Amino acid sequence: MSQPGIKVFAPASIGNVGIGFDLMGMALEAPGDEIVARFADEPGIHIARITGAGGKLPTDPEKNTAGKAALAVLRHLGLAEKRGIELELYKKMPFGSGLGSSAASAVAGAMAVNELLKRPLEKKALLRFALEGEAIASGSKHADNVAPSLLGGIVLVRDHESPDVIRLPVPPGLFVAVVYPHITIRTEDARALLKPAVPLALHTQQAGNLAAFVAALYRGDLDLLSRCLDDVIIEPQRAPLIPGFYDVKKAALAAGALGCSISGSGPSVFALCANSLIAEEAGKGMQSVFAKAGIESDLFLSRINMKGAFKF
């Protein structure tokens, strides 16, 4: 308690980015989670405090995404029986919003241990430990939120297990408006409703859009990028979970957004925009559609976070 400790931040992220179901994510600058870490006498990871979670998160480190990720790092370093670390988790982003809340906590947990120990591991090496934390929340290793929250930018996940992730270039100016409507969608429900098979023609269309989206990022071609942002597989199946989704999307596109879809498994809706002014207009437009339906919402405006998680 007496020691000063270190503080880390891990950002929210947009999973899937529409066309990249289970394959892509992009980091926001805010919101995100903070963790304070300091050495403790008793070996192992101890969660001393959690705020902003409404008492819903366990403090047992084996059952907590941040705690588990922190433990995974400590164990990898062979220090779990030797060093004690105490964590305070300040959740500063909404739960169940589709913005990668559990991924941010897991990344912050792994980062916190590594930073407190003066970086024995490279940042990218933390990915697999953060994934162990994330697996507690999602039931399996999913890097499409964890990788961008850790590394920043827009990240393609070729394989979650290895993991094999590719940080893609981001055209300058790219801005995101994310609207989180205050409705509840359970990730499990959003997954369960997905049909187990995809018509071959839709597979081809979606794979082509994703591949061309990657090319658009490398070329900095926003026209192409906009043409690619058309999720023909997941969005049509999940849209019914979000009241007025298609009107919300229409409002974003009318404001000039390059594309608009569901963030992760929802209910947040994101609009990718060529600049901050368009993002602001798109965000307001989306919020006003929700408001007309009597749904309160939060708006987050952010450029793509190129830094990912950091110590501050």
Added chain:
Amino acid sequence: MSQPGIKVFAPASIGNVGIGFDLMGMALEAPGDEIVARFADEPGIHIARITGAGGKLPTDPEKNTAGKAALAVLRHLGLAEKRGIELELYKKMPFGSGLGSSAASAVAGAMAVNELLKRPLEKKALLRFALEGEAIASGSKHADNVAPSLLGGIVLVRDHESPDVIRLPVPPGLFVAVVYPHITIRTEDARALLKPAVPLALHTQQAGNLAAFVAALYRGDLDLLSRCLDDVIIEPQRAPLIPGFYDVKKAALAAGALGCSISGSGPSVFALCANSLIAEEAGKGMQSVFAKAGIESDLFLSRINMKGAFKF
């Protein structure tokens, strides 16, 4: 008959490149088709001669892929009633090999008219006319052979109708070995056997591999490129059409190929390699497996053709 005329060449191409079913193709330097074009007195397109086709191709320009593409250009220019053009088609590549034979003819037909008329159209603008020719052979507009044959390089086809094609960068040195075993697969049969739906998990895996393949080309990252070349949807369904396919593939990989799969709808098998020496080894290895099964084959070794079709 007295006029000298011009000569064009359009190359063979590898459709799909395994993971990019209906989405990607790459051009070879050889083989390919040649067309000689010269002005004729009677308006319209006239096919004066076809060699190398064993009498299997119609000379009616409306029913011939090269003729139809040529007509489409002439009509677009408003000259179909005014100018007469005579074509001689020299097919210099095997039919039904999965190497884009009809696409090469269609591209050559469109190129020939444009070159004879001293390039009223940009090369890329010929794409949609060549597609009209190709549609005669395949029943619908498919740009995954036409686009690389015309433009060269490795081409991603986001949309066949518009068409929306993206020429991808090619890492230097990349070489292809293509083995054409002398067996017959009808494109219609190869299409008909494909299951109409894809398990969601395989869609994700394949789309991730294709997107990462695009990133690998931009990064010049051959290790990543190699990890991506794993077609989990189409290859397993079509492999039974090619006797010994998996042994052929094993031979290519044992020789150091980055990846190996079926070219287009087969029966040709391609191996993508980091250089010409590996390609040569891979090619010989693949041929010897076919030979052991009593199947004769042709081997084509080629770098990626970056130029596409040309006048010579």
